[in-house]
Amino acid sequence: MKLRPYQTAACHAVLEAWKQHNAALVVLPTGTGKTILFSDLTRRIFPRKALVLAHRAELIHQARDKIQRVTGFRVEVEMADLRADLGGLFGGPQVIVSSIQTQTAGGDGGGRMSKFDPAMFGALIIDEAHHATSKTYRRVIDYYRQNPLLKVLGVTATPDRADEEALGQVFDHVAYDYEILDAIHDGWLVPIEQQSVEIEGLDFSGIRTTAGDLNGADLAAVMEAEKPLHGIADAALRIAGQRRTLVFAASVHQAQLLADIFNRHRPGCAGWVCGKTDKAERARTLSDLAQGQLQFVVNVGVLTEGFDDPGVEVIVMGRPTKSRSLYAQMCGRALRPLPGVVDEADDAADHRRAAIAASAKPSCLIVDFVGNAGRHKLVSTADILGGNVSDEAVARAAARARQAGKPVRMDELLDEAEEEQLREREEQKRLAAARKANLVAKASFTTQSINPFDLLDLRPAVERGWDRGREISARTRALIEKHYPDVNVDQLTFAQARQLSKELFRRWENKLATYKQVKLLAKHGIDAGTMTMDEASAAIDVLAKNRWRKVA
DSSP: OOOOHHHHHHHHHHHHHHHHOSEEEEEOOTTSOHHHHHHHHHHHTTTSEEEEEESSHHHHHHHHHHHHHHHOOOEEEEBTTBOOOOOTTTSSOSEEEEEHHHHHOSTTSOTTGGGSOGGGEEEEEESSGGGGGSHHHHHHHHHHTTSTTOEEEEEESSOOHHHHHHHHHHOSEEEEEOOHHHHHHTTSSOOEEEEEEEEEEEEOTTOOEETTEEOHHHHHHHHHSHHHHHHHHHHHHHHHTTSOEEEEESSHHHHHHHHHHHHHHSTTOEEEEOTTSOHHHHHHHHHHHHTTSOSEEEESSSSSSSOOOTTOOEEEEESOOSOHHHHHHHHHTTOSOOTTTTTTSOSSHHHHHHHHHHSSOSOEEEEEEEEEOTTOOOOOHHHHHOTTSOHHHHHHHHHHHHHHOSOEEHHHHHHHHHHHHHHHHHHHHHHHHHHHHHSOOOSSOOOOOOOHHHHTTOOOOOOOGGGTTOOOOHHHHHHHHHHSTTOOGGGSOHHHHHHHHHHHHHHHHTTBOOHHHHHHHHHTTOOOTTOBHHHHHHHHHHHHHTTTOOOO
16 A cells, blocks of 8 residues: 555654664654554564554554554454464464453453563554543553553544643653644645534533533533534534534533434435444445435444545534543544545645545535633634644634634735734844834944844744743754854754754755855845755855945
8 A cells, every 4th residue: 555645754754763762752643644654664673563452443443454554564453352363473363452451451451451461562542532641541551661662652533732742751752743734735635624513502601611622521511502502402413404513512411412413304305323233334424424314413423433435524512621632533434525626636735625626525524503601712624724823823724714603714814914923023023123223322232132033934843732942952952053053952942953953954964055154144034944055155145245235
C-alpha cells in the first residue's frame, strides 16, 4: 500500500525520534490513516514484534485487518475469548492487537498482560492515545517498559488542551503533528462548513462541570426538554436536506426522542444506537445508513471512534461539549472524502482540492446549537481547526461563524482571521517605525529589541500543552545563541525555540539568506527574507561600496 506523503514523513519522524526518545506521539486527524501509519511502522521494525493497544472492540478488529493488509504479517488478537499464540521471541504472530480491558482485567488489575514477557516486543503502539493518560493505561505501559529496549508510540487525533499537557507526561517527544486544517489545505480531507443555530430555551448556564466537561446528567436534562428537543429536530431536518446525517445525543432518552421526531416528519428516515444496542442490530442500522435506507442515525457515544462511512455529509451536534478531543472525534466522522476521489487525483494539493470540490461530497456541514452558555466555553469547529492558530484568530473566526446565520467555510474564516492579524501586526510595526523616525535622538547609543519572528516573517508558534514547562535543550540553546546572537533564549517558549531552530535548518537547506544577513539588510531598509545567501551577500556588497546608503 502506497503511503501518502504525510504518512511517510510521520514514519520517518517516529524512527528518528526513537533514536533519542523512548516514547513518541503522533497527532493525525481522523480520516488521515493513523492505522496505516502504525501498520507501516510494524513492518519497519521487523523482525521485532509489535503490540498494539486499543480500548474498543471495533478498533481492535479494524487494526488487525488493516495491519494484515498493509504488511502481510500474521496478526492475532488478545481479547475476551480470543487468545494470541505466544510463539517465542521470533515464532508466532509478528503483531498482537489487544484491548486495554483484557490487559488489565481481574481483581488485581494484572489481567492477561502478565502472560506476555515485555522482552517479546520491540514496540508498543497505543491507538487513540489521548486515553493513555489514565491510570489503567499507565499501568500497562509501565509493565511493558520493564523492557529497556521497548519503544512506545501513541497516535491520536486532535487532543484537548488539557490532554496535551497530560500526554507530555507519558510521551517524551511529539514526533509529528498534522492538524485538521493542514489536511484540508493539502486536499486530504473535505472542507468544513459550520452553521450555528440559535435554539429558544436552550440554557447551559446551570450545568455543572465534571472532569472538565459538561456534567452528563445535567446536560441530558437540558437536551431532553421538549422545547429545545423540537428546535434541534426541526433545524436538523431543514438544514440536512437529503444528506446522510449523524446526530450525536447526550443521553439514550434524547436519542430515542430525536429519532421518533425525525420519523414523525419523514417516516422511516431515522434510527438510533447506543452502547447497549445489540451488535447485530447496530450493524443493520449502520448498514441501512450506508445504503441510503436511513438518512439519520442518532447515537449516544458509540460512533465517536472506529466508525467510518465517507458518505456522511452532516454532523448534528445534539451533544455540546467543552472537550476539544471529543468534538474533533465527532466531527471526524464526516471529514473523509468519497472513496477514490483524492487518491486517484494528481499528487498536487490543488488538484486534490479540485477533485473534492467536483465530487458529490465537496464539503461537510457541522450543525451546532447556540444557547445561553453561561460560564462554559463550548467547543466549535474553530477550536479543532485552530491547533496551530493563535487564540485571537480562533475567537475571531468562531464569533463570525456564530453571527453568520448560514453555513460558512471555517478554514477560510480562520485563514482570513490570521491574515487580518498579520496585517494588523504589520500596521503596528509601520506605525512604530514612523514614531521612531520622528523621535529626536537624545543619546549617541541606544539599544534596540530585535524580533526574529518579524524579521523572518514567522508567526510565533502556539505553545501546545505537551511543550508547556519543557526546558530548551542545550543543543537548541547553543544554535540560537550562535546564529541569533541578539535573541534572549530565556524569553522564548520551548515551541518558539524549536521553531527558530527549524527555520535555521530550512534556510541552510534552501540556501536562503541567514538571519544575520536579513538583520543587517533590514537595518538599511532592505527586506531580505526571501533572498538567497548569494543575493543577500551581493546586496551587502553594494551597500558597503555605497557607504551603507541604500541604492535608490
